Amino acid sequence: MHVLGIDAGGTKTVCLLADERGMIVSEGRGPGANLLAAGELGVEKVLHEVMETAIGDRAITPAAICLGIAGVDREDEARTVRAIMRRIGYKSRVLVVNDALIALVAGAQDAPGIVIIAGTGSIVYGRNAAGEAARAGGWGHMIGDEGSGYWIGREALAAVMRAADGRGPATQLGGDILAHFAVDDESRLPRIVYDRDQPRMSVAALGPIVERAAELGDAVATRI
Amino acid sequence: MHVLGIDAGGTKTVCLLADERGMIVSEGRGPGANLLAAGELGVEKVLHEVMETAIGDRAITPAAICLGIAGVDREDEARTVRAIMRRIGYKSRVLVVNDALIALVAGAQDAPGIVIIAGTGSIVYGRNAAGEAARAGGWGHMIGDEGSGYWIGREALAAVMRAADGRGPATQLGGDILAHFAVDDESRLPRIVYDRDQPRMSVAALGPIVERAAELGDAVATRI
Numbered sequence: 001m002h003v004l005g006i007d008a009g010g011t012k013t014v015c016l017l018a019d020e021r022g023m024i025v026s027e028g029r030g031p032g033a034n035l036l037a038a039g040e041l042g043v044e045k046v047l048h049e050v051m052e053t054a055i056g057d058r059a060i061t062p063a064a065i066c067l068g069i070a071g072v073d074r075e076d077e078a079r080t081v082r083a084i085m086r087r088i089g090y091k092s093r094v095l096v097v098n099d100a101l102i103a104l105v106a107g108a109q110d111a112p113g114i115v116i117i118a119g120t121g122s123i124v125y126g127r128n129a130a131g132e133a134a135r136a137g138g139w140g141h142m143i144g145d146e147g148s149g150y151w152i153g154r155e156a157l158a159a160v161m162r163a164a165d166g167r168g169p170a171t172q173l174g175g176d177i178l179a180h181f182a183v184d185d186e187s188r189l190p191r192i193v194y195d196r197d198q199p200r201m202s203v204a205a206l207g208p209i210v211e212r213a214a215e216l217g218d219a220v221a222t223r224i
Numbered sequence: 225m226h227v228l229g230i231d232a233g234g235t236k237t238v239c240l241l242a243d244e245r246g247m248i249v250s251e252g253r254g255p256g257a258n259l260l261a262a263g264e265l266g267v268e269k270v271l272h273e274v275m276e277t278a279i280g281d282r283a284i285t286p287a288a289i290c291l292g293i294a295g296v297d298r299e300d301e302a303r304t305v306r307a308i309m310r311r312i313g314y315k316s317r318v319l320v321v322n323d324a325l326i327a328l329v330a331g332a333q334d335a336p337g338i339v340i341i342a343g344t345g346s347i348v349y350g351r352n353a354a355g356e357a358a359r360a361g362g363w364g365h366m367i368g369d370e371g372s373g374y375w376i377g378r379e380a381l382a383a384v385m386r387a388a389d390g391r392g393p394a395t396q397l398g399g400d401i402l403a404h405f406a407v408d409d410e411s412r413l414p415r416i417v418y419d420r421d422q423p424r425m426s427v428a429a430l431g432p433i434v435e436r437a438a439e440l441g442d443a444v445a446t447r448i
Contacts, residue, residue: 074411116364136389139414142427143381157367165360174250187298190364203366 004051004062004092008033008043009099010120011201015050017062028053033158034118035069035081036140037200043069044084051090064093068102070121073138100125100135106191120204122148141200149204155224156210157193157203160186171220176209228275228286228316228359232257232267232293233323233437234344235425240288252277256344259305260295260364261424267293268308275314288317293327294345297362309373324359345429346372364423373428379448380434381417381427384410387444400433 001020006013022089028050033043047067055062065085072078078096085094100123104115114126122145123138137144145151160177162168164186174186181192196202213221225244230237239252252274257267271291279286289309295303302320309318322345328339338350346369347362357438361368370374384401386392388410405416420426437445 021330035391036414071415077415080371136386136391139382139385140418142378142417142423143414144385146382154366158370161361161363161368167360190260190297190367191295193366194364195263201341 001061001063004054004065004070005102005107006047006050006065006067007099007102008047008067010034010037010070011045011204013050015047015054015058017054017058020211024059026054026056032070034070034121034201040080043081044087047084048088051088062090062092064095065090066095066097066102068097068099070099070138071140072096072098073135080176098123098135098138100138101127102135118147118149120149120201124150128191129165149207150200152210153203153206154208156221157189159220159224160189169220172213172216172218173210173221176213177206180209225287226284228278228289229326230271230274230289230291230293231323231326232271232291234258234261234294237270237274239271239278241278241282241284249282250278250280255292258294258345259301264304264308267305268311271308272312275312286314286316289314289318290319290321290326292321292323294323296320296322296364297359300439317366322347322349322359322362324362325351326355333356342371344373344425345369346375373431375426376434376448377427377430380430380445381413383444383448386412393444396437396440396442397434397445400437402431404430404433 002016004014004015009032011032013030013033017025019025030046030050032038033046035043069081072081081096083095100115100117101115104113104125104127107113107115112127112129114124116124121138122136125135127133137146141150156173156177159168159171160174163174164171178184183192193199193202210221210224227242228239230239233256235256237254237257241249243249254270254274256262257270259267261398263386292304293305296305304319305320324339324341327341328351331337333337335351338347338348342395345362345365346383347359349359351357361370380397380401383392383395384398387394400447402408405413407416417423417426434445436447
């Protein structure tokens with residue numbers, strides 16, 4: 001007997017094939033598959049690819065598939081993803097949950113616990129001893145995801161533009177981010193960011209720059 | 225002799241055909257054509273359509289075209305737009321400027337002045353008696369546009385999600401925005417917003433709701 005476990009986040013998707021002892025047999029990797037950001041077709045394409053890669057040429061039908069996927073918070077959204085899995089055609093038992101739950105189970109197994117995720121997006125998810133779950137945040141790049149990589153990068157870029165305009169305090173983030181994108185003038189930053197194929201990921205990638213500037217004592221970076 | 229004047233903003237584009245006395249002969253309208261948001265091909269399509277509509281069946285070659293376009297702040301960006309205009313094929317003299325400048329000239333003619341624009345995006349632009357210009361803001365939806373319709377709507381949605389999570393103070397914006405989108409539960413808001421063809425415009429459309437809530441004394445709306 002084999003099972004598939006899939007972790008579909010905002011930036012990458014990992015699919016593991018395991019045997020009945022829980023030993024990992026193989027792995028498939030793909031880009032992000034957040035239902036809110038990638039859309040149904042995008043999610044279907046990524047899931048199909050990572051499962052095909054993990055199973056490869058083996059004559060295996062997984063007995064069960066557990067899919068933890070970002071952007072799935074409501075029963076109707078889980079239903080959408082189960083329909084995607086049916087279209088892909090695996091006749092396995094499929095369990096669809098938010099990606100925060102699989103992170104919690106990975107860390108706390110069945111014990112009560114809270115998981116705080118700050119990746120490309122952010123969410124907090126917890127479950128008590130009675131099995132009752134609660135969440136906060138995780139509402140996506142536009143209206144939530146406070147503390148996520150994207151949020152940190154967006155705050156940093158906004159602070160750099162304010163400093164360049166003379167509307168905000170000077171910050172070493174300006175020079176750091178100009179160097180990161182290899183340009184010499186803040187007014188070029190907006191178009192560089194917006195013109196990327198994946199503008200949100202290029203913004204989220206600024207997180208480590210902000211962290212370093214904060215460690216060096218930059219007041220603007222520290223406030224972010 | 226005829227001239228064309230085009231105002232290409234984030235949400236709509238207006239093209240006016242005028243005769244040598246400055247009398248408006250006809251008008252063409254299209255969707256937004258912000259270079260940062262719509263991309264080169266999107267801008268080309270919109271500009272082509274509004275100019276064709278304004279000129280119609282008239283056997284007219286405009287002597288000059290002035291194009292004020294959002295997202296054009298640097299000489300290389302203006303060059304990109306002039307190349308678009310050449311591809312469209314009008315053999316007229318073409319002047320490409322930021323859309324904030326045409327708003328300033330419309331209000332202040334050649335006198336010194338400052339224009340503050342808060343539409344889908346936001347920018348402040350001014351020119352002194354010596355003709356020296358300066359700007360602040362206008363850096364687009366991700367990293368600027370403070371005070372714009374999109375920014376106001378985004379802040380409102382984030383506040384509503386925080387209130388629903390129990391992370392922020394209660395606000396009447398929750399009920400107002402649920403009613404606006406005709407849903408009964410905040411957890412449905414993210415997908416409604418992200419699934420729209422034009423998510424930023426649907427967020428910017430929340431501006432009047434925030435204004436009304438602030439007038440009614442809602443503390444969260446007032447702070448936005």
